[in-house]
Amino acid sequence: MALAAASGVVLSVPEASAAAGGATGYATQNGGTTGGAGGQTVRATTGTEIHAALCNRASSTTPIIIEVEGTINHGNTAKVSGDSCNTAAGVIELKQISNVTLVGVGSGAVFDQLGIHIREARNIIIRNVTVKNVKKSGSPTSNGGDAIGMERNVRNVWVDHSTLEASGGESEGYDGLFDMKDNTQYVTLSYSILRNSGRGGLIGSSESDVSNGYVTFHHNLYENIDSRAPLLRGGIAHLYNNHYVHLNESGINSRAGARAKVDNNYFEDSKDVLGTFYTDAAGYWQVSGNTFDNVTWSSPGEDNNPAGPNPQSNTSVTIPYAYGLDATACVPDIVERTAGAGKGLQESNGSC
Template sequence: MHMSKCHDHVIARTALLIGCTALVLSLSGPGAQAQPRDVARQTLGAGDGWASEGTGTTGGSAADAEHVYTVTTWAQFKAALAAGGSAPKIIKVKGAVDAVSEGCDAFAAPGYDFDAYLKKYAPETWGLDKDLSGEPADSPEGLRRASADNQDQTIKANVPANTTIIGVGKNAGFKGASLQIKGVDNVIVRNLTFESPLDCFPQWDPTDTSTGAWNSEYDTTVVYGSTHVWLDHNTFTDGSHPDSEAPAYFGALYQQHDGELDIVRGSNHVTASWNIFADHDKTLMIGNSDSESTAVGDRGKLKVTLHHNLFRNVIERAPRVRFGQVDSYNNHFVAGPDYVYSLGIGKESRLVAEHNAFTLPKGISPAKILKKWMEAPVTAADNYVNGKKTDLIAVHNAEIPEETLQPDAGWTPVLRTKVDSAKALPGIVDHRAGAGRIC
């Protein structure tokens, strides 16, 4: 039976409406046949954010059969990353891969003792005016550094160019790992749940603030000096180690987490779409320093698009921006009780924040959504707070006049696909973002 073009259109639309399935319909001969779709070979669509600029982002979609790997352990994953150089490769991750399966004790240098560390560097004996950088190798701090080096070498994984890393099914991901996308081009990371790495050996810095602070290493994912990176349908969370359950030592939170996603050091053309960032403090940073030495490499770069992401119960940095032309549209921000701010305006940033939805608890003012760190213009239009259209700049300037924001970032984003109604975002993003919901 002959099938008309109209009938073809109906079939195609029906396939789209089915949602996240492993099948697409294609016409072959007299009838339609269901054929498997390999999502691991999907590439970023044209016009889908900054990562589609220029050559676009294809990851490992062109990999031959010899360079497609399926991994279930951390050792297998690191071996797959190292194999084949920068030839296109696809790494499929099955299940939850633990980078710290042996526990923190496996990294401890001989002689390291946390109780001895606490005893020596207690403020009442060490004071708060001298840091620990000069401590010798056999001191508690020196042994902590050696232990931290052991963890660093184990949990960091360097991603080569032309790579796609994708989770298989709904429960794939990494626990305790730090993905390093460093100095490369053309990387795709999709459908993975990341439980933030836990720094087993945070450093005490007596000189950090007037009372001292614990500082940790290991961002979950770092895009460092890299270009054309697409991060899509991932979930970033602190998992079984939330800050709310962390102890305090020397009167300060024993902080064992750093960021969930950092895009830094001249990185460029990045799109982060349909991800969940949840239950974290310092969430997403674009540009890591105000220093002039860093600025030289960052100016004109750090072009990042964030769309259809869910920021749920994150305290700050969603994102904090320096230098970059960042387009944040169609994201849903759901604040928790410890909320500080969402969008940070930093040195020479050019942030455009449009068509977003914010859900704030009772008693938290929309004035807190924007945070001014340094003088830089910002565009913030058609944003909704608790279902009501709100001028974020006007409400900020009215309630926080000491941080007056200047409107108009000076550029208009054009690399956008469909822009959804901001009022509809809670129903769209909350049900479709994150790992296990890939389409």
């Protein structure tokens, strides 16, 4: 159910919030993303219970909605076996499965030092969860240090109203917050917070991993991120109505033939927020309606091609789905009120 709210948002009431709203962006393409819609609803308070819910289905494609409440950590996340699952201890493993929704309910769902790994899977929805401090080195480790990681033939994933955060960069043991590689396509990240990390996320693990793409990022907050907001290697990405604050080294890094459509984003107190960085393998961008508030730009070099200080389009990207753009000046306020877990699945209503 949705209620009108002040300051340009619509408030959704999400106690069983898997049903509130629908997928947006590229996740609506390729047959759409519905997650576990129409399936059984199961409540889980541990990682082991999440795995058991997957394993107790009739098949690996049987739709299921898993409502998660409480803190999920290494101590309560064990491997569970079954014909409809392929799980592992110390990580939420969504592997070789489809038609699943994970949604935080009640007092909230926090995945503490425990990542979510999506592999050889399709039609996955993750909403209203917090994933924090996932490490690839030190102790404990999980998911290669990614908060949410997708790899190997993944299709149609929608992550919405979630908070992904670390407490430092690679030297502190962390990797990316939202990574896609090895043929991952048709993904949307919406109304989410990514913060306090050396790396926001990537599309493509190397300059030769260019089979990924068709990814939408909208109404997200990137805050205190060193780089990769995101890093794009090949493929197409659509980034609109995001708020970027304190991108410390670089932001949207389009490389290796990637094409980014960058619309009505608000960049603030940041450096080199758009361009091709750390490589001579050029990427491209189409820009419109963005605000650059106290953004500094480095000088061009052999492995450094910032789009600014006056960014201009150098490609054209056709978007196949309908979307509405909020006025750029409204973006900081709207994103502050709507993005992240525990915000009642609030969404913009197009005004501020």
